[in-house]
Amino acid sequence: MIEVKNLTKIFEDFEAIKDVSLYINKGSIYGLLGSNGAGKTTFLKTLAGIYKEDKGEVFIDNDRVFENEKLKQRVIFIPDALYFFSSYTIEDMAKFYRDIYITWNEDRYQRLQKVFKIDFNKKIHKLSKGMQRQVAFWLTLSIMPDVLILDEPLDGLDSVMRQKVKNLLIQEVAEREITIIISSHNLRELEDLCDHIAILHEGSLLMEKDMDDLKKDIHKVQVAFREPPIEESFNKINVLYKEQRGSVMLFIVRGDREKVLTHFNGYRPLLLDALPLTLEEIFIYEMGDKGYVIENVIF
Numbered sequence: 001m002i003e004v005k006n007l008t009k010i011f012e013d014f015e016a017i018k019d020v021s022l023y024i025n026k027g028s029i030y031g032l033l034g035s036n037g038a039g040k041t042t043f044l045k046t047l048a049g050i051y052k053e054d055k056g057e058v059f060i061d062n063d064r065v066f067e068n069e070k071l072k073q074r075v076i077f078i079p080d081a082l083y084f085f086s087s088y089t090i091e092d093m094a095k096f097y098r099d100i101y102i103t104w105n106e107d108r109y110q111r112l113q114k115v116f117k118i119d120f121n122k123k124i125h126k127l128s129k130g131m132q133r134q135v136a137f138w139l140t141l142s143i144m145p146d147v148l149i150l151d152e153p154l155d156g157l158d159s160v161m162r163q164k165v166k167n168l169l170i171q172e173v174a175e176r177e178i179t180i181i182i183s184s185h186n187l188r189e190l191e192d193l194c195d196h197i198a199i200l201h202e203g204s205l206l207m208e209k210d211m212d213d214l215k216k217d218i219h220k221v222q223v224a225f226r227e228p229p230i231e232e233s234f235n236k237i238n239v240l241y242k243e244q245r246g247s248v249m250l251f252i253v254r255g256d257r258e259k260v261l262t263h264f265n266g267y268r269p270l271l272l273d274a275l276p277l278t279l280e281e282i283f284i285y286e287m288g289d290k291g292y293v294i295e296n297v298i299f
């Protein structure tokens, strides 16, 4: 269980994280979204104990993370820009981790070679970007961490390998109840993996929700009216976005699905359809609500 209490992180006079509080349950796969520069990497590095909190506190299983060597045995961070010692082979790196991590699992390391299929004796810096990322997962999963913090984790992996890695992560959660925190711009991927989602915007927590609740709360409504109602009628519902597409109107509406449908049914429409939004659509509309808008959104 991870608890972040009123976390603020400051670089010189710039507040990269502003008073963020949240709670991540054990066994959760928690997705972190946000525009470029929103503070995701800073947040993850503070969670991993690489950065010290300037205000507030980060706890993992009720222990402070920063400078906590014991806890760092159980918490692994895979950064977006990977780092390996130059001239090290995979086996050299494994030896290094074997010496550091008491939880290192040799059997798993050997078995995962069948998944990643890269020669142990290859020099890591001579491998492709995607292969280096495979090595990062291979070594990390051999450490058997309890908490895995991943910054843009699947970047550079091909589609087959992405699926394999996602399966390995889901298996870890199912079998060992590890906790995974993932930041990514690939919302399709987060949608498949995560049970919880948070959106950071300019260092602040914009929204934090269970994935199912998030989807229950926002709808894409397509409606064709016999006679369009007056504009003010829509003030009774929480419309985030509205667009005319020929004879059909598209609404993005927040609120209870049944209440939204009852409202539109009141006009006896010729056509009425309410569809769930994808995570990508939810992100765009939530951000649009905060002034981070893209024009002419076409789905």
Ligand SMILES: Nc1ncnc2c1ncn2[C@@H]1O[C@H](COP(=O)(O)OP(=O)(O)OP(=O)(O)O)[C@@H](O)[C@H]1O
Residues within 6 Å of the ligand: 011, 014, 016, 034, 035, 036, 037, 038, 039, 040, 041, 042, 043
């Ligand atoms: N070491 C640092 N020194 C000064 N400013 C920093 C440092 N690291 C990050 N920042 C600033 O903090 C803000 C948040 O950066 P961060 O890398 O956390 O964003 P991000 O959400 O991960 O962005 P992206 O999606 O583009 O990777 C940015 O304005 C960035 O310039």
